[in-house]
Amino acid sequence: MVEFVLERAGYWAIIGLMMIGLYIAFSAENLIKRLVGLSIFQTTICLFYVSLSKVNGGTAPILLPEDMPYYDAAIPKGTSGPDALLAAGGERFADLYHIYSNPLPHVLMLTAIVVGVATLSLGLALIVRIREAYGTIEADEVRDIDIETALAQELEQAKEIKEASA
Amino acid sequence: MRELFTADAGPALINIALLAILFVVAIAIARLRSLFAIVMLSGVYSLVSAAWYIAVDAVDVGYTEAAVGAGMSTAVLLGAMLLTARTAKPEKPLKKLGPFLICGATAVMLIYATVDLPGLGDPNAPANTGAGLTYLQVNWFDTGVPNVVTSVLATYRGFDTMGETVVVFVAGLAVAMLLGFGERSLAETLRTAKKRRGKGKEGEGS
Amino acid sequence: MKSDHHVILRVIGKCFIPLIVIYGFYVHFHGEVGAGGAFQAGVVLAVAIILHSLTFGLANTMRAVPPAFARTLAAIGVLIFVGMGFLTVVQGGLFLEYQALFAEPPGGHDGQHAGIIIVELGVLFAVAGAMTTIFYALAGRVAEIRDEDW
Known part of the structure; x- marks a missing residue:
């Protein structure tokens, strides 16, 4: 039981962080704070993915010399050319001497982080435009202004229809 | 209990310490109202999570997070904050209840789902x-x-990366289209600088 | 410029910006062997430009790295990436199959090395250009913020 909990405590901590980010995004009326909450949420999801790729006793997925067969540091080029592949019997699958962590989630999260900052700045650009149009970046105030304008437009339309019919 | 104090305890302690710092920073962000402090703390959050990435062997991701999350996104957030506001309005306490319950329920469901997950670091x-x-x-x-x-x-996964590159490019283009490419403000800055110099006022005050 | 109270910032910035740029290129070309890669290098280059604008003012930075250059760089980066894909198709391989670049037998790595470096160069240009464009767009807008907001 203790082992079961210990193995999953990391997940639970990450889920707690995730929920704090989600809570900030939900509860904050300030749009910038909301975006910061979203970016925390995103960072923590990356943490979750990367924690799935961890292998006990493993190291970073950069091959060590023992796992590069026919590697010769003196000849930087052609270290494992077609000849090496022939010598290995045409077998592409090399047996690993060391344990490495899973590289696939790393790749996915690496690109996700860079795309995340690009989308974050897109959201910030929209917020800057909202501030210029409404004079505020509080979501509820923006909503109030929207409702006011809609009501005023409706009144105007009703007046126009009345004038046209009169 | 004894196996908690072996050689494996070192990395575990590092993990616990980093996750604790992340918790403190996240809760501070949730409670603060000064946007400057929030932006700076989000940079701290990114930097600490970069350290945590290194601790779980993801060196490339840690590097990216340190450069992008702590460097670039803090700069972008600061730039946007300068253009909008300095403080957030205080939130109504009643309005916090709904999100809190939703997040709590989601957390319970997710934790229930982790029971089926393989353990952390299972080869x-x-x-x-x-x-x-x-x-x-x-x-x-x-x-x-x-x-x-x-x-x-x-x-x-070159095709995947090509898509990501296009996304970054399109996002940059969209930001530039929303806010202008920046040349107009450059011309304005130069004009005001020339005017200032012409009037003989003190250079570069504020 | 009688009382330049930012003199320490300027001197330190002058020392550090070339180092940051060199480090960015090191990360890019060393990405095959160690940690790092084009995404990180692009952001590091953009950060060097941001540091320049923070210490010397945005107008000076825009004269050194014009916004038009930044967004052209981003477009060129994407074009390099896509063009590499079509080059491999022209050479008789699949899209982005670098093995076909020099018509090597399986196990040959020259095409892989060349392809990876060129594709990552495209990513470097795209990321650096896009990030610089984003920064220019956000920083170049005139802030109309009231003093009491501070």
Whole structure:
């Protein structure tokens, strides 16, 4: 039981962080704070993915010399050319001497982080435009202004229809 | 209990310490109202999570998070904050209840789902025995690049990376289209600087 | 410029910006062997430009690295990436199959190395250009913020 909990405590901590980010995004009326909450949420999801790729006793997925067969540091080029592949019997699958962590989630999260900052700045650009149009970046105030304008437009339309019919 | 105090305890303690710092920073962000402090703390959050990435062997991701999350996104957030506001309005206490309940319920459901997940660092987990292991084994004879992350990024999943590059490019273009490319303000700055110099006022005051 | 109270910032910035740029290129070309890669290098280059604008003012930075250059760089980066894909198609391989670049037998790595470096160069240009464009767009807008907001 203790082992079961210990193995999953990391997940639970990450889920707690995730929920704090989600809570900030939900509860904050300030749009910038909301975006910061979203970016925390995103960072923590990356943490979750990367924690799935961890292998006990493993190291970073950069091959060590023992796992590069026919590697010769003196000849930087052609270290494992077609000849090496022939010598290995045409077998592409090399047996690993060391344990490495899973590289696939790393790749996915690496690109996700860079795309995340690009989308974050897109959201910030929209917020800057909202501030210029409404004079505020509080979501509820923006909503109030929207409702006011809609009501005023409706009144105007009703007046126009009345004038046209009169 | 005794196995908690072996050589493996060091990395575990580092993990616990980093996650505790992340918790403190996240709760501080949730409670603060000064946007400047929030932006700075989000940078701190990114930097600490970068350290945590290094602790779980994801050196490339840690590097990216340190450069992008702590550097670039803090700069972008600061720039946007300068253009909008300095403080957030205080939230109504009643309005906090709904999100709190929703997040609590989601957390309970997610924690229930983790019961089926393989343990942290399990070498026989399905995620670690599938494509990831194959990439590690095949990589050297296929590409001759020691860094498996780079070769997966550029070779095995090059099409994916092409999409990401286009997304970054389009996002940059969209920001520029929303806010202007920046030349107009440059012309304005130069004009005001010239005017200032012409009037003989003190240079570069504020 | 009688009382330049930012003199320490300027001197330190002058020392550090070339180092940051060199480090960015090191990360890019060393990405095959160690940690790092084009995404990180692009952001590091953009950060060097941001540091320049923070210490010397945005107008000076825009004269050194014009916004038009930044967004052209981003477009060129994407074009390099896509063009590499079509080059491999022209050479008789699949899209982005670098093995076909020099018509090597399986196990040959020259095409892989060249392809990865060129594709990552495209990513470097795209990321650096896009990030610089984003920064220019956000920083170049005139802030109309009231003093009491501070």
